[in-house]
Amino acid sequence: MSGPVLVIELAEAVPRVAIQRLREFLLGASARFEEKRVGEYDLNIHAESLGITDAGDVDGRRPVLVSLMGPGIGDEAIFEAEHADEGDQESFIGFTPTHAVDVIAFCNRPVDHVVTALLTAAVMDVVGGVANAELREDQVAIVASLPGIVATMTDQWPAVYGSAEFLRAWAQPPGFRLLK
Secondary structure, eight states, rough: OOOOEEEESSSSSHHHHHHHHHHHHHHHHHHEEEEEEEEEEEEEGGGGGGGGOOOOTTTTTEEEEEEETTTTTTTTTHHHHHHHTTTTTTHHHSSOOOOEEEEEEESSSHHHHHHHHHHHHHHHHHOOEEEEEOOOHHHHHHHHHHTTTHHHEEESSSSEEHHOOOOOOOTTTTTOOOOO
Protein backbone atom coordinates (compact mmCIF):
# COMPACT_ATOMS: atom_id res chain seq x y z
CA MET A 1 0.00 0.00 0.00
CA SER A 2 1.39 3.40 -0.88
CA GLY A 3 1.36 6.17 1.63
CA PRO A 4 1.51 9.94 1.68
CA VAL A 5 3.51 11.96 -0.83
CA LEU A 6 4.93 15.49 -0.71
CA VAL A 7 6.69 17.36 -3.48
CA ILE A 8 9.42 19.96 -3.06
CA GLU A 9 9.37 22.42 -5.96
CA LEU A 10 12.80 23.75 -6.95
CA ALA A 11 13.71 26.83 -8.99
CA GLU A 12 16.92 25.29 -10.33
CA ALA A 13 19.02 22.15 -10.38
CA VAL A 14 20.40 21.06 -7.02
CA PRO A 15 24.19 21.53 -6.86
CA ARG A 16 26.22 18.32 -6.50
CA VAL A 17 27.52 19.44 -3.10
CA ALA A 18 23.92 19.72 -1.81
CA ILE A 19 23.09 16.29 -3.26
CA GLN A 20 26.09 14.89 -1.37
CA ARG A 21 24.91 16.56 1.88
CA LEU A 22 21.44 15.11 1.31
CA ARG A 23 22.91 11.65 0.74
CA GLU A 24 24.96 11.91 3.94
CA PHE A 25 21.93 13.06 5.96
CA LEU A 26 19.74 10.23 4.63
CA LEU A 27 22.46 7.64 5.15
CA GLY A 28 22.86 8.69 8.78
CA ALA A 29 19.11 8.80 9.43
CA SER A 30 18.32 5.42 7.88
CA ALA A 31 18.32 1.81 9.01
CA ARG A 32 18.47 0.73 5.36
CA PHE A 33 19.84 2.90 2.55
CA GLU A 34 19.95 2.12 -1.16
CA GLU A 35 21.07 4.67 -3.72
CA LYS A 36 19.23 3.73 -6.90
CA ARG A 37 20.91 6.56 -8.81
CA VAL A 38 22.41 9.90 -7.82
CA GLY A 39 19.52 11.76 -6.17
CA GLU A 40 17.23 8.76 -5.68
CA TYR A 41 17.23 6.95 -2.34
CA ASP A 42 15.19 3.98 -1.18
CA LEU A 43 15.42 3.80 2.59
CA ASN A 44 14.01 2.89 5.95
CA ILE A 45 14.16 6.14 7.87
CA HIS A 46 14.51 6.07 11.66
CA ALA A 47 11.46 8.02 12.91
CA GLU A 48 13.46 9.14 15.96
CA SER A 49 16.05 10.79 13.68
CA LEU A 50 13.25 13.23 12.79
CA GLY A 51 12.29 13.83 16.43
CA ILE A 52 9.39 11.37 16.45
CA THR A 53 9.52 9.66 19.82
CA ASP A 54 6.23 7.75 19.63
CA ALA A 55 5.97 5.82 16.40
CA GLY A 56 2.88 4.00 17.64
CA ASP A 57 2.81 0.24 17.32
CA VAL A 58 5.63 0.13 14.76
CA ASP A 59 9.39 -0.13 15.30
CA GLY A 60 10.16 3.38 14.06
CA ARG A 61 11.79 2.33 10.77
CA ARG A 62 9.59 3.61 7.96
CA PRO A 63 10.07 2.77 4.25
CA VAL A 64 10.39 5.91 2.12
CA LEU A 65 11.63 6.91 -1.34
CA VAL A 66 13.31 10.30 -1.79
CA SER A 67 13.69 11.11 -5.47
CA LEU A 68 15.23 14.20 -7.02
CA MET A 69 13.99 14.69 -10.58
CA GLY A 70 14.32 17.01 -13.52
CA PRO A 71 16.65 17.74 -16.43
CA GLY A 72 20.16 16.40 -15.93
CA ILE A 73 19.41 14.34 -12.82
CA GLY A 74 16.77 11.79 -13.86
CA ASP A 75 13.08 11.00 -14.05
CA GLU A 76 12.52 13.92 -16.43
CA ALA A 77 9.37 12.30 -17.82
CA ILE A 78 7.90 11.91 -14.33
CA PHE A 79 8.75 15.53 -13.53
CA GLU A 80 7.05 16.70 -16.74
CA ALA A 81 3.97 14.53 -16.11
CA GLU A 82 3.61 15.72 -12.51
CA HIS A 83 3.83 19.36 -13.59
CA ALA A 84 1.78 19.15 -16.80
CA ASP A 85 -1.46 20.33 -15.18
CA GLU A 86 -0.03 22.54 -12.44
CA GLY A 87 -0.70 25.75 -14.36
CA ASP A 88 1.27 28.91 -13.68
CA GLN A 89 3.12 28.15 -10.44
CA GLU A 90 5.26 31.28 -10.77
CA SER A 91 2.29 33.48 -9.83
CA PHE A 92 1.91 31.48 -6.59
CA ILE A 93 5.45 30.69 -5.52
CA GLY A 94 7.58 33.21 -7.40
CA PHE A 95 9.23 30.77 -9.82
CA THR A 96 8.49 28.08 -12.36
CA PRO A 97 9.85 24.78 -11.05
CA THR A 98 12.63 23.23 -13.10
CA HIS A 99 13.29 20.34 -10.71
CA ALA A 100 11.52 18.67 -7.81
CA VAL A 101 12.03 16.19 -5.01
CA ASP A 102 9.33 13.62 -4.28
CA VAL A 103 9.15 12.20 -0.76
CA ILE A 104 7.02 9.07 -0.92
CA ALA A 105 6.08 6.88 2.03
CA PHE A 106 5.43 3.22 1.29
CA CYS A 107 3.07 2.76 4.26
CA ASN A 108 0.00 4.68 5.32
CA ARG A 109 -0.11 4.53 9.10
CA PRO A 110 -0.49 7.78 11.06
CA VAL A 111 3.26 7.83 11.78
CA ASP A 112 4.00 7.68 8.04
CA HIS A 113 2.20 10.99 7.52
CA VAL A 114 4.30 12.67 10.20
CA VAL A 115 7.50 11.04 8.92
CA THR A 116 6.74 12.24 5.38
CA ALA A 117 6.17 15.84 6.51
CA LEU A 118 9.21 15.99 8.80
CA LEU A 119 11.49 14.20 6.35
CA THR A 120 10.39 16.60 3.60
CA ALA A 121 11.22 19.53 5.91
CA ALA A 122 14.66 18.03 6.62
CA VAL A 123 15.30 17.55 2.89
CA MET A 124 14.27 21.19 2.31
CA ASP A 125 16.82 22.25 4.93
CA VAL A 126 19.47 20.78 2.60
CA VAL A 127 18.20 21.50 -0.92
CA GLY A 128 15.83 24.43 -0.41
CA GLY A 129 12.60 24.75 -2.35
CA VAL A 130 8.93 25.05 -1.52
CA ALA A 131 6.74 22.14 -0.41
CA ASN A 132 3.61 21.49 -2.44
CA ALA A 133 0.88 19.67 -0.50
CA GLU A 134 -2.62 18.84 -1.65
CA LEU A 135 -5.33 19.50 0.94
CA ARG A 136 -8.71 18.17 1.88
CA GLU A 137 -11.39 20.88 1.99
CA ASP A 138 -11.45 20.77 5.81
CA GLN A 139 -7.67 21.34 5.98
CA VAL A 140 -7.73 24.71 4.19
CA ALA A 141 -8.83 26.56 7.34
CA ILE A 142 -6.42 24.57 9.52
CA VAL A 143 -3.31 25.48 7.53
CA ALA A 144 -4.33 29.12 6.97
CA SER A 145 -2.95 30.30 10.32
CA LEU A 146 0.32 28.34 10.23
CA PRO A 147 3.71 30.02 9.75
CA GLY A 148 5.71 29.62 6.56
CA ILE A 149 2.89 29.55 4.01
CA VAL A 150 3.99 30.81 0.62
CA ALA A 151 0.61 30.43 -1.13
CA THR A 152 -2.70 28.62 -0.84
CA MET A 153 -4.89 27.49 -3.71
CA THR A 154 -8.54 26.87 -2.88
CA ASP A 155 -9.98 26.28 -6.34
CA GLN A 156 -10.75 22.88 -7.85
CA TRP A 157 -7.92 21.05 -6.02
CA PRO A 158 -6.99 22.80 -2.77
CA ALA A 159 -3.25 22.92 -2.12
CA VAL A 160 -0.73 24.79 -0.04
CA TYR A 161 2.84 25.80 -0.80
CA GLY A 162 5.01 26.23 2.25
CA SER A 163 8.41 26.24 3.88
CA ALA A 164 10.06 23.65 6.08
CA GLU A 165 8.81 25.70 9.05
CA PHE A 166 5.26 25.29 7.74
CA LEU A 167 5.59 21.49 7.45
CA ARG A 168 6.97 21.20 10.98
CA ALA A 169 4.12 23.30 12.39
CA TRP A 170 1.45 21.44 10.41
CA ALA A 171 2.71 18.01 11.53
CA GLN A 172 2.49 18.85 15.26
CA PRO A 173 -1.20 18.37 16.12
CA PRO A 174 -2.41 14.86 17.03
CA GLY A 175 -4.21 13.20 14.14
CA PHE A 176 -2.18 15.02 11.45
CA ARG A 177 -2.70 13.49 8.01
CA LEU A 178 -1.62 14.41 4.52
CA LEU A 179 -4.14 14.07 1.73
CA LYS A 180 -2.07 11.61 -0.25
